[in-house]
Amino acid sequence: MPFFSVIIPLYNKEDYIAECLESALNQSFNDYEIVIVNDGSTDNSVQIVERINSEKIRLFHQENQGASKARNKAASLSKGQYLAFLDADDIWKPNHLESLNESITTFPNSGIYANNYFIKHSNTYTAPAELNIKVNNNAPFILEDFFEASLKETVVWTSACSIEKSKFESYGMFNPIYLSSQDLDMWIRIALKEPIVFHPKKTMIYNNSIENSLGKIEDNDARFILLESFKEYEQSNCSLKAYLDLKRYGLALRTKINGEDKIYKDTLKTIDFENLNTKQKILLGTPSFLLKLLNNIRPVIIKNSLYLRIFKS
Template structure:
C-alpha cells in the first residue's frame, strides 16, 4: 500500500499536464502512486499522459462529469493511506510530499494537512499566497482558527492539501451537487470538527491564470447556495461569518461585473459590511461600467502587484 495517492482530475489540459506530472514524479518522498481520472478530455491530454513511462501512474476514464466526480472516482480507486490532491495545471516543488509527510508524523490525528503555496497570477507575475497568519517557524503547526487564518487567501488550497482516505470517505467526499466550490465546502465541514495542520514551507504553485481551470467555473448560483448552506453555523462563529462575507464580497463583485443582477442583490443582503474594509466597500459601490473597464484591463495590471493592491484586501 503506498503512503500517498496523488489524485489528478484531467480535463483538456494538454498545455499543462506534462509539467504537472513531471513535478509529481520529481518528489523526494517516493512512497506514492498517481491516480488520474480523465474527465472526457477532447484534446491531447490523454496522449501526453500515456507518453509517460512510469509504473506510478494509473489512468482511468469517464465521460465529462466535472471535477468533483473525477476526484471522487480517483479517490475511490486509489490504494494509498492519504490522498494528495493535484490539479492538472498546478505544480509541486520536489519537497511537497516530504513536507506533508513531516506534518502527518508531527500531528498524526488531524483533519487536513496543507502546505504553504505560491499563486501564479499571470505568466509574468507569481507571488506568495497572502495569508492572515504570522509565521515564525518553518515547521508544521496546528492552526488556532482556520477561518481567521484564511481571511486573505485561503490557508488550505486543494493542490497543496492532503487528507486521510478513510476520513475523506467518512465526510462523504466532495459534494457533487456543487459544480464549483466543492473543495471549500469540504474544508469548512472538516474545520468545524478537527485540527487543521499548516506547513509554512511554500511547496506548490497554484496556476490562477488559466481561464478554463477546474476551480474557475462561473456558476455563481452554486456559489451563493454554498455560502448560504453555512448560515446557521456562522451565526455562532464570528470567524466563519467574516470568512464567508469576504467570499460573498468576491461573489458580489463578480456578479455585478457580469450583470447577474439578482444574485448580486441577493448576495449584498447577506454580507455583514463590518467585515469589509473601506476599499472593498468602495469597489462594491463603484459603477458597473467602471468595474467592467477594470476587469477588461486586468490582463495588463495583473502582470504586477498593482492587481493585488486594487482588488485584494
Template sequence: MPYFSVVIPLYNKETHFKKTLDLVLQQDFSDFEVIIVNDGSTDNSVKVVESFSDKRIKLFHQKNKGAAAARNFGIKKAKAKYIALIDADDEWRENHLSILKDCIEKFPEAALFTTNYSIKYNENIIKPARFSHFSLPKTAIKIKDYFKHSLADNLVWTSAVCFTNKTFLELGGFNEDYLTGQDLDLWIRYVLSYEIVFHPEITMLYHKGISDSLSKNKYEEIRLQLFTSYLEEEKQNLYFKKYMDFKRYGIALRSKINGNTITYRRAKNFIDFNNLSRKQKVLLKLPAQLLQHLNSLREIAYKNSFFLKHFK
C-alpha cells in the same frame, strides 16, 4: 500499500500536464501511486499520460462530470491511507510529499495537512500566498483560527493538501452538485470537524491566471448556494461569518460587473457590511459601467505588481 495516493482530475490540459506529472514523479519521497481520472477530455491529454511508463501511474476514464466527481472517483480507487491532490496544471516542488509526510509523523492524530504555496498570476508575476492575521511559523503547527487566517488567500489550497481516506469518506467527499468551489466546501467541513496542520514551507505553485475570477460567471449562483449553506455555523464563529461575507462580496461584485442583477442583490442581502472594508463598500456602490472599466485595467495592474484583490 503505498504511503500516498496522488489523485489528479484531468480535463483538456495537454499543454500543461506533462510538466505537472513530471514534477509529481520526481518527488524525493517515492512511496506513492498516481491515480489520474480522465474526465472526458477531448484533446490529447490522455496521450500525454500514455507517454509515461512509470508503473505507479494508473489511468481511469469517466464521462465529463466535473472535478468533484473525478476526485471522488479517483479516491475510491486509492489504496493509500493518505490522499494527496494536485490539479493538472499546478506544480509541486520535489519535497512536497516528504514535507507532508513529516507533518503526518509529527501530528498523526490530525486529519488534514497542508503546505504553504505560491500563486502564479501570469508569466511574469509569482507571489507567495497572503494570509491574514498570521505570522508564518518555523515548522508545522496545528491551526486554531483557520477562517481568521484565510481572509486574503485560503490557508488550505487544493494542490497543497493531503488528508486521510477515512475522514474524507466520513465527510461524504466532494459535493458533486457544486461545479465550482467544491474544494473550498470540503475544507470548510474539515475545519469544522477535525484538526488541520499547516507547514510554512512553500512546496506548490498554483496557476491562477488574471481572468480566472470572471471566467466562470455562469457559476455565481452555485457559489452563492455554497457560501450561504453554513449560516447557522457562522453564528458560532465571527471570523467564519467574516470569511463567508468576503466570499459573498466577491460574488456580488463580479455579478454586478457582469450585469447579473439578481445574483448581485441576493448575495448583497447576506452580507453584514460591518465585516467589509471601506474600499470594499465603495466598490459595491460604484456604477456597473465604472466597475467594468476598472476591471479592464486589471491586466495593466498585474503587470506592475499592483493587485486588484477586490475582484477575486
C-alpha cells in the same frame, strides 16, 4: 499499499499536464501512486499522459462530469492511506509530499494537512500566497483558527493539501452539485470539527493565470447556496462569519461584473459590511461598467500586481 495517492482530475490540460506530472514524479518522498481520471478530455491531454513511462501512474476515464466526480472517482480507485490532490495545471516542488508527511507524522489524526504555496497570477508574476498567519519557523503546527487564518488567501488550497482517505470518505467526499468551490465546502465542513495542520514551507504553485478571470461565468447560484449552507454555524462563530462574508464579497463583485443582478442583490443582503474594509465597500459601490473595464484590462495591470492591489484586501 502506498502512503499517498496523488489525485489528478484531467480535462483539456494539454498545455500543462506534462509539467504537472513531471513535478509529481520528482518528489523526494517516494511512497506514492498517481491516480488520474480523464474527465472526457477532447484535446491531447490523454496522449501526453500515455507517453510518460512510469509505474506510478494509473489512468482511468469517464465521460465529462466535472472536477468533483473526477476527484471522487480517483479517490475511490486509489490505494493509498492519504490523498494528496493536484490539479492538472498546478506544480509541486520536490519537497511537497515530504513536507506533508512531516505534518502527518507530527500531528496524526488531524483533519487536513496543508502546505504553504505560491500563486502564479500571470506568466510574468508569481507571488507567495498572502495568509493571515504569523510564522516563526518552518515547522508544521496546528492552526488556532482556520477561518481567521484564511481572511486573506485561504490557508488550505486543494493542490497543496492532504487528507486521510477514510476521513475524506467519511465526510461524503466532494459534493458534485457544486460545479465550483466544492473543495471550499469540504474544507469548511472539516475545519468546523477537526484540527487543521499548516506547514509553512511553500511547496506548490497554484496556476491562477488569465483564463480564470474575475468575470468568468461560473455556477454562482450554487456558490450562493453553498455559502448560505453554513448560516447556522456562522451565528455563533465570528471568524467563520467574517470568512464567509469575504467570500460573499467576491461573489457579489463577480455577479455584478457578469450582470447577474438577482444573485448580486441577494448576496449583498447576507453580508455584514463591518467585515469589509473601505476599499471593498467602494468596489461594491462602483458602477458595473467600470468594474468590467478594470477586469478587461487585467492582463496588462496584473503584470505589476496593480490588479491585485485593486481587488484584493
